[in-house]
Amino acid sequence: MSRLIAFCFLLLAAVLGFLHIDSRPIWAPFSEPSQEISQASESEEGQAPAPALIADPVTKADKAAKVTKIASPIASSISTPQPKFDWLPSTEAPSVHAASLVTLKDGSVRAFWFAGSREGAPDVVINSAVFDPKTASWSDPTVVIDRMGMEIGLSRYIAKLGNPVPARLADGRLQLFVVTVSMGGWAGSSISSMISDDEGKSWGRPQRLITSPLINLSTLVKSPALTFADGRLGLPAYHEWIGRFGELIRVEGSSAIDKRRMSSGRDSIQPAIFIDDAQKASAFFRQTRASSQAKKIPVSITTNAGQSWQVADDLDIANPNSAIAALSLKNGTRIMVLNNIEAGRHRLVMVMNRSGSSEWTVVQVLEDDEALPNEQRREFSYPFLLSADGGDAHLVYTWDRKKIRHIYFPAAWLKQTQSELDKQSLVDSEGAR
């Protein structure tokens, strides 16, 4: 009799389970970035003279990547608005890292980063500041959350905080994903998230994303989220404990509702995604390979909106086990910021994709300590790119772990650079004939 009652209860559970599965949202296509037809090769009337292209010089890494290099447009173009360099406001913390950005509704840009006595210290907090494009200045920094706030919100012990990554939800609110660790190093990380109704001035209670079956250990986030056509977020995450691989997590509210593996094994983390159309996308990774293996950028592609990924050939650009940032502009221009060297993080460049090709070209050397002795070289790492209006680009990156550098690339500068790049491609292809 008791067995019969138990089976009846199981039947009830089965019905509820099936209803639950039936209520789950189906996987949606990518939300396509609204693209203009690329006019990059057509020079606009009244524009500044083009930045001059020079033949590929010097570094071994550049040769390996088969890239050409543009002389700094800063020097060559006078009337084209030039990139503007500044710093995120100081918090007096000795160590800062992992800055990220999000556009606010009024057109300003909010930055997040972590700061403390050292990376992984219990006193690390998540800081934020707002960049006003009208005055080109940053607000005073504020503390978004510290370790204790995270502990109380999540109702569990938290040892340290890590990478913050913001995203804009379909309903207009802001969501901030933050890496947290309860035990061990970064391999013991989990992702938590908070939601803000007031553009990041205040934040709701943090909540944990459950993404791994082994005590939810070892899921981190670094790259910006993408949006699916149904308004839900796709969060490019990665594991770095037993395996080192990328995953695309589908997020609804503060819960992971599905996820797909983007790579496997122990060689690729921190995916940065370029969306081609509603179904196709490619992901570029930070390589974490053994010293005997190629120090190139691993690539995965999808043709079904991220439901499955295939590992493709490496991108022929050197990567020293360091993060890359990727950005698509409205006109189709694609840029990445990365360390194009095989060891160290002392050189940081911007590369741009030639229209309609898979070739990447260094268009701006942002930092380069190549000439300095090893011990004097500084670290330039963890770049993060954002476009506030679809045509411009904001870049933030860690500057020697002491400061966060911010560079603003005006739309006109990027357009001009793309135009020159395409002209050069034309010259190259005609020369080849």
Place this chain on the structure above:
Amino acid sequence: MDNFMQHFALIELSFTCAVLMIWLIQKMMPFQLPVVARIIFAILFANLFFWPLGFSMALPLSAYVRGLTGDLSVVTSLLLWTSVLLNPKPIPLGFKWAMIVIAIAFYPFALGVGMMDPYAWGYGSIALLIAVLIFAIACGVANWTRAVWILAIAIIAWSVHWHESTNLWDYVLDPFLAIWALWAALYAIGQKRKEKARSGYLFRAG
């Protein structure tokens, strides 16, 4: 609802810690406590873990445990609670072996071997739900009704999003259950060998 979820998770874990204390006490005592006494003690001990104790700790004890273990699966919690607090039939060896086989097949792939991720099935795979139901029916047919109840409760908990996880795997399996199954199965093999050796000694030709 989210606030309640956090409170329920802490209550659950506090009770689990309390039940583990009862189990330890039972191990040290020469006699078995009555069921009612065990339940009362478990509730009393659970309070110790649930309420913040002050001193230099900002959180209750169970929150520190939760930081290390996360939320235990519903199957683990209910198996532990019922095994320690009630006087149920012993857990069949077949269940332990099944858990070991599932864990060995599951964890390597779920943690990054290859591009197939069985953990992702837990978010909404009908096939996985049917597999769990068949497993529960098999336990019932094998006359272990407790498992039918426990698995049914786990499925219901998953469908109402009881824990933070939306993944069915997190409600039916966790590493602690797999480690316990492995230890218990090996212990059972050891016991059988001992018994065999003893009986062999008794009936050996002189």
